Amino acid sequence: MALLEGIRDPADLRELPAEEMPALAEEIRGFLVRAVARTGGHLGPNLGVVELTLALHRVFSSPRDKIIFDTGHQSYVHKLLTGRLDGFDGLRQRGGLSGYPSQGESVHDLVENSHASTALAYADGLAKANQRRGRTDRSVVAVIGDGALTGGMAWEGLNNLVGAPDRPVIVVLNDNGRSYAPTIGGLGRHLHDLRTSSDTWLDVYTRDGHVVEDNLFTNMGFGYIGPVDGHDVSACERAFDAARAMRRPVVVHVVSSKGRGYAPAENDQADHMHGIGKIDPETGEAPKSSGTSWTKVFADELCAVGEDHDEVVAITAAMPGPTGLAAFAERFPDRAYDVGIAEQHAAGSAAGLALGGLHPVVAVYSTFLNRAFDQVVMDVALHRLPVTFVLDRAGITGPDGASHHGMWDMSILGVVPGLRVAAPRDPARLRETLREAVEVTDGPTVLRFPKATAGPDIDAVVRVDGMDVLRRSRGLSLDVLIVSTGVLAEACLQAADILEDQGIGITVVDPRWVIPVNPALTGLAARHQLVVTVEDCSRTGGVGACVGQACADAGVRTPVRNLGLPRAFIEHGDRNGLLADMGLSGEQIARTVRDHHADLCVPARTGAETSPR
Numbered sequence: 001m002a003l004l005e006g007i008r009d010p011a012d013l014r015e016l017p018a019e020e021m022p023a024l025a026e027e028i029r030g031f032l033v034r035a036v037a038r039t040g041g042h043l044g045p046n047l048g049v050v051e052l053t054l055a056l057h058r059v060f061s062s063p064r065d066k067i068i069f070d071t072g073h074q075s076y077v078h079k080l081l082t083g084r085l086d087g088f089d090g091l092r093q094r095g096g097l098s099g100y101p102s103q104g105e106s107v108h109d110l111v112e113n114s115h116a117s118t119a120l121a122y123a124d125g126l127a128k129a130n131q132r133r134g135r136t137d138r139s140v141v142a143v144i145g146d147g148a149l150t151g152g153m154a155w156e157g158l159n160n161l162v163g164a165p166d167r168p169v170i171v172v173l174n175d176n177g178r179s180y181a182p183t184i185g186g187l188g189r190h191l192h193d194l195r196t197s198s199d200t201w202l203d204v205y206t207r208d209g210h211v212v213e214d215n216l217f218t219n220m221g222f223g224y225i226g227p228v229d230g231h232d233v234s235a236c237e238r239a240f241d242a243a244r245a246m247r248r249p250v251v252v253h254v255v256s257s258k259g260r261g262y263a264p265a266e267n268d269q270a271d272h273m274h275g276i277g278k279i280d281p282e283t284g285e286a287p288k289s290s291g292t293s294w295t296k297v298f299a300d301e302l303c304a305v306g307e308d309h310d311e312v313v314a315i316t317a318a319m320p321g322p323t324g325l326a327a328f329a330e331r332f333p334d335r336a337y338d339v340g341i342a343e344q345h346a347a348g349s350a351a352g353l354a355l356g357g358l359h360p361v362v363a364v365y366s367t368f369l370n371r372a373f374d375q376v377v378m379d380v381a382l383h384r385l386p387v388t389f390v391l392d393r394a395g396i397t398g399p400d401g402a403s404h405h406g407m408w409d410m411s412i413l414g415v416v417p418g419l420r421v422a423a424p425r426d427p428a429r430l431r432e433t434l435r436e437a438v439e440v441t442d443g444p445t446v447l448r449f450p451k452a453t454a455g456p457d458i459d460a461v462v463r464v465d466g467m468d469v470l471r472r473s474r475g476l477s478l479d480v481l482i483v484s485t486g487v488l489a490e491a492c493l494q495a496a497d498i499l500e501d502q503g504i505g506i507t508v509v510d511p512r513w514v515i516p517v518n519p520a521l522t523g524l525a526a527r528h529q530l531v532v533t534v535e536d537c538s539r540t541g542g543v544g545a546c547v548g549q550a551c552a553d554a555g556v557r558t559p560v561r562n563l564g565l566p567r568a569f570i571e572h573g574d575r576n577g578l579l580a581d582m583g584l585s586g587e588q589i590a591r592t593v594r595d596h597h598a599d600l601c602v603p604a605r606t607g608a609e610t611s612p613r
């Protein structure tokens with residue numbers, strides 16, 4: 001790896017002769033496979049941008065020239081070329097390199113948000129700032145994938161970028177034909193036609209670039225250069241030079257292949273190793289996973305629901321595999337819709353499907369529902385439409401860090417009139433609440449579950465008014481009511497064991513449907529000295545806040561304390577380690593409950609009250 005080890009800064013790269021680029025690319029590919037096989041990460045996307053990224057850093061002078069990576073999952077090569085070769089052993093681990101650009105890591109990193117389709121907005125703003133400040137000596141370059149280009153924000157960006165022909169921005173479209181799955185819709189078809197219609201890929205550029213007469217981009221007002229071979233460093237360099245010389249908004253259409261140069265990724269028909277865990281670098285094989293994921297439990301039950309409910313249809317935002325909808329699509333191909341990376345459209349289209357008499361199930365990662373909040377409120381809930389949103393990766397996810405933790409869904413959804421949220425604690429409750437959700441006809445429902453292996457079922461001692469009492473106080477004192485949400489039930493029960501041994505009477509209740517607050521919960525709260533709510537979601541506006549509000553509104557004076565995630569961006573790490581950092585392990589919950597109970601300075605009650613039967 002002599003060449004790669006000699007690059008500590010893009011300036012070192014620019015010193016190398018063009019003839020060294022193929023060898024350097026080879027070194028980078030070999031390094032990526034070995035490193036990501038050890039840590040997991042986005043191997044496929046990064047293998048696809050090796051030559052493209054070399055050309056970017058040879059033509060443009062970051063950080064004076066700004067290079068923005070849309071989504072950012074394809075920025076490993078950029079990190080290797082900007083002095084972070086040694087950090088890859090800690091990729092996506094606590095205290096290690098982020099899997100996305102990170103301002104704290106490098107001056108060459110600009111956008112940390114890994115939500116797709118935002119790069120053109122940043123580029124628009126940066127270009128305007130350069131123009132305002134008379135900075136005519138630098139470029140703004142946005143690298144966006146064909147998948148990210150299916151997102152609505154990307155079209156808002158394109159529309160604004162061409163609004164000012166005199167404000168140069170270079171849009172590098174990295175077109176590998178897919179997100180996880182092949183890129184859908186008219187854009188997918190158009191790009192395919194552009195990729196295949198040119199008899200020869202452009203490798204010679206006149207000063208004004210090679211403008212193709214008539215395509216989507218030229219008709220909008222962009223200069224267009226392409227299609228360019230994304231695995232030919234020199235061709236990419238010539239294209240970027242030509243684009244810069246045009247001094248106007250330009251799209252450079254680069255054609256690449258995800259997983260390039262590593263047979264197990266190239267042959268992976270699912271998604272060319274888009275995002276992987278640890279693998280054997282020789283074979284590409286992953287160790288057999290122990291246990292069943294929450295996603296698999298959902299995928300299987302949705303297929304069963306589909307058999308029983310002909311009105312149920314499913315929508316994914318370019319993630320059929322990761323959300324589990326691929327199984328439903330295989331079973332019911334005419335009842336599954338992939339709308340591209342377009343969560344807002346997914347929610348709006350779901351509203352249309354519901355108005356048409358169907359019951360759509362929209363499966364997205366919790367964090368990506370943020371993007372469709374207005375559609376959930378105004379297009380679905382306002383019309384009281386029967387749409388079920390299934391939020392995978394809810395709560396702390398782990399390796400993808402701050403913009404992927406699904407830690408705001410219950411906080412933002414708590415304010416939506418008529419919307420109901422369930423947080424199943426185990427596979428049995430996921431199956432149960434999913435079936436309950438698809439029976440709801442007068443408004444939206446939401447289920448949320450984590451990126452984790454699904455644990456064993458936790459049966460209730462008794463179900464009272466739809467809520468599951470998981471633990472009744474062993475003694476007769478009703479000191480503390482722990483309101484457990486979702487998978488944290490296991491930690492709450494561990495805490496209950498510890499606290500009971502310390503003489504504090506604990507009731508643990510799982511409301512199952514956590515928003516709006518079950519009125520019976522306030523009655524249960526009234527019979528205890530203290531209520532402690534526990535959730536894998538932001539404490540701000542989460543279930544705990546809703547319970548406190550409900551108790552206050554019901555005139556229940558029992559103090560309510562909320563355990564959950566802080567109003568902060570939480571770095572990447574492993575899920576359990578981060579939950580423990582946030583005080584959400586069994587032991588920590590017990591310690592916090594004990595402290596709150598001690599603060600009440602009230603002796604444990606004896607006898608008079610009755611535990612819920």
Ligand SMILES: Cc1ncc(C[n+]2csc(CCOP(=O)(O)OP(=O)(O)O)c2C)c(N)n1
Nearest residue numbers: 045114115116145146147148178179318368
């Ligand atoms: C708003 C949003 N929805 C979903 C995702 C999940 N996601 C991460 S990468 C990806 C596919 C990106 O495809 P593309 O832009 O073509 O980049 P490629 O992986 O092909 O390089 C998706 C859907 C996301 N990051 N942001």
Ligand SMILES: CC(=O)[C@@H](O)[C@H](O)COP(=O)(O)O
Nearest residue numbers: 071073114275322393400451
């Ligand atoms: C980049 C992106 O948003 C996704 O690829 C994300 O990495 C999802 O990862 P998991 O599916 O492993 O949770």
Ligand SMILES: [Mg+2]
Nearest residue numbers: 145146147178
């Ligand atoms: Mg793509």
